[in-house]
C-alpha cells in the first residue's frame with residue numbers, strides 16, 4: 001500500500017507537469033519559453049508529449065500490475081473474511097466495539113440499526129440473536145480497483161488500436177475512408193442560425209457505401225449527435241468556408257474548381273504559381289483597427305482574403321470582393337459561390353465500451369466502499385430476561401458507536417452505556 | 423411573464439441571498455467571539471433562509487434562460503456556492519455540528535462573491551454545449567465541489583483543534599478528533615463519488631460532442647489530479663498513524679486542487695473548457 005501511495009503521488013505530479021508544460025510543441029518553442037537547458041531536458045524526458053511518453057505509459061502499466069496483484073492477493077482473504085463475518089460463532093464469544101446491557105426489545109434495536117434478517121440460536125448461556133448487514137460493502141475497494149483496471153485497460157487498448165479519419169467536403173463530394181474500404185458521401189450540410197446570428201446546429205446528411213458487398217447506410221449527424229455506420233462512428237466535427245475559384249488565361253477559361261479557406265490551388269498550366277485563400281469574410285467590413293473582419297455570418301458582402309505565391313515567394317495579399325478581379329500577368333482570378341463545408345471525423349475504437357464499463361464499476365465500488373458499511377450486531381439473553389447487545393462496524397468508528405448507544409436507549413437499554421475499546 | 427422579468431427577479435434574489443449569507447457569516451463570527459449559542463442558532467436560520475432563496479433564484483434563472491442555469495462562469499459559481507451551502511447544511515444537521523456552519527460561511531460567501539463579479543448575461547449556447555450530459559456533468563460537479571468544500575473546512579477545523587485548549591469554548595462545540603476525521607472522511611467520500619460521476623459524464627459528453635472521451639485537456643487533467651489526491655487521502659487514512667492530521671492536510675490540498683481546476687485552469691492554462 002505504501003508503494004501504491006507513492007505511485008499515485010508520482011502520477012499526480014506527472015499529470016500536473018503535463019498540464020503546465022504546453023504539450024506537443026517543438027524544441028524551439030520550449031527554448032523560447034523556458035530557455036535552452038530546460039528545453040533540452042523537456043525533449044530528453046519526453047515532457048513535450050508526456051501523456052504518451054514511454055515512462056508515463058510504464059508508470060500506468062505499473063499501476064495496473066499493482067492493482068492486479070493487490071486484488072489477487074486480497075481475494076482469498078476477502079472470501080475468508082466474508083465467511084467469518086457471517087458466522088455467529090465468531091462474534092458471540094467477543095465483546096464487539098460497543099455494547100449495551102438491559103435491552104428489552106433487541107429485535108427493534110436491530111431493525112433500527114439497519115439490520116434486517118436476524119438469526120437466532122441457543123448457546124450454552126442462553127438464546128442469542130445475530131445479524132450482519134452490508135456484507136457487499138467489504139468488496140468496495142476490491143471492486144473499485146477492478147474498475148480502475150478495466151478503465152485503464154480500455155483506454156490504453158483504445159489509444160493503441162483506434163483508427164481516426166477526417167474527411168471534409170461539400171454536399172455531393174465522396175471520399176474513401178482511409179483503408180477501410182468504405183466510401184463516405186456527403187449528401188447535405190446545413191447550418192441553422194438563430195435570430196441573433198449565432199449557430200443553433202450543424203447537420204450533415206451522410207451515406208456510407210461498402211463496394212465489397214454493395215451495402216449502404218445513411219444517417220444525419222450533428223454536433224452532440226454522432227451516428228454509427230458499419231461499426232464506425234461519424235462525428236459532425238467542424239465547419240469552414242469554401243468557394244469556387246475561376247482562373248482565366250488571356251480571357252479564356254482555364255480552370256474552375258473549389259477552394260477551401262486555409263487551402264491553396266496551383267494554377268494548372270503553371271504549378272509554381274499558387275493562389276492561397278487565407279480567409280473568407282461573409283459580411284466584410286473594416287474593423288476599428290483597420291483590419292478585415294466580418295460584421296455577421298450572413299452573406300451580405302462576401303470578401304476573399306487571398307495571397308499569391310510564385311515558387312514559394314509571396315507576390316501579394318489582399319481582400320477581393322465578388323465583383324472584383326485579381327490580375328497576375330495573363331491570368332485573372334475571381335471567386336464566387338461561397339458556402340459552408342463540413343468536416344467529419346470518423347472513428348473506430350473497439351474499447352470505448354470497456355473503458356465505460358470500467359468507469360461504472362469504479363462508481364459501484366465507491367458506493368459499496370462508502371455507503372454500505374459492513375457491520376455486525378449480536379445479543380445474548382441474560383438470566384433476568386433482558387439482553388446484552390453488542391455491535392461492531394469496521395469503518396463506523398465513533399459514529400457507529402454513538403448511533404448504537406442512542407438507538408439502544410430508545411429500545412430500552414436500562415444500564416448506562418458502557419464503552420469498550422476493541 | 424417575459425424572460426427578462428424572470429432574470430430581474432433572479433438578480434434581486436441573488437442580492438438578498440448574498441446579504442443573508444453575509445449576515446449569517448457575521449453572526450457566526452460573533453458567536454465565536456462572544457461565545458453565545460443563540461447567535462449561532464440565528465446564523466443557522468439565516469443561512470437556511472439564504473439557501474431556500476438561493477434555490478428559488480436558480481430555479482427562476484433556469485426558467486428565464488429556458489435551460490439549466492449551469493453553463494457559464496456566473497451560473498457555475500453561484501451553483502457552486504449553493505452546493506457548498508447544501509452539503510454543509512446537511513452535515514450540520516446530520517452531525518449536529520454548528521461550528522462547521524460557522525467555518526463554511528466565509529467560504530460560501532467568498533464563492534458567491536466571486537459569482538457576483540461575473541457577467542450575468544444569458545447567452546444562447548453553442549451547439550457543443552447543448553447536451554443533456556452537460557446538465558448531469560455540471561450538477562454532479564456542484565455536489566462534488568460542495569462536499570470537497572465541506573471536507574476542506576473540516577480539515578481546517580481539525581488542524582485548529584490540535585491547538586485548542588481543553589474545555590475552551592470552541593473545544594466544547596467541536597467533536598473529538600476521531601469524530602472530526604470520520605466526518606471528514608464522509609464528506610470526501612461523497613465528493614469523490616460525485617467527482618467520479620462528473621468525470622464519467624464529462625467523458626461521455628466529450629465523446630459525443632468532440633469525438634474523444636479523454637484528450638488530456640488541462641481541465642480534464644486537473645480533474646484527474648484532484649481525483650488522485652483524494653484517492654491518496656483514502657489510502658493514507660487506512661495507514662496507522664496517518665489518519666487525522668495527514669488526512670486533514672490532504673483534504674485541504676485537495677480542495678485547493680478543486681479550486682484550481684475550477685478557476686485556475688481557465689485563467690492559466692488553455693483548453694476546450696475555456697470558452698465559458
Ligand code: HEM
Pocket residue numbers: 001003004005007008063066067070140141144145148366369370653656657660
Ligand atoms: C497502485 C494502485 C492501488 C493499490 C495497490 C491500492 C491498494 C489498496 C488497498 C490495499 C486498500 C485497502 C483495502 C481495504 O482495507 O479494504 C485500498 C483501499 C481503497 N482504494 Fe486503493 N489502491 C490503489 C489505487 C486506488 C485508486 C487509484 C483508487 C481511486 C479512487 C483507489 C480507491 C480505493 C478505495 C475507495 C479504497 C477503500 C478505502 C476506504 O474504504 O476508505 N485505490 N486500496
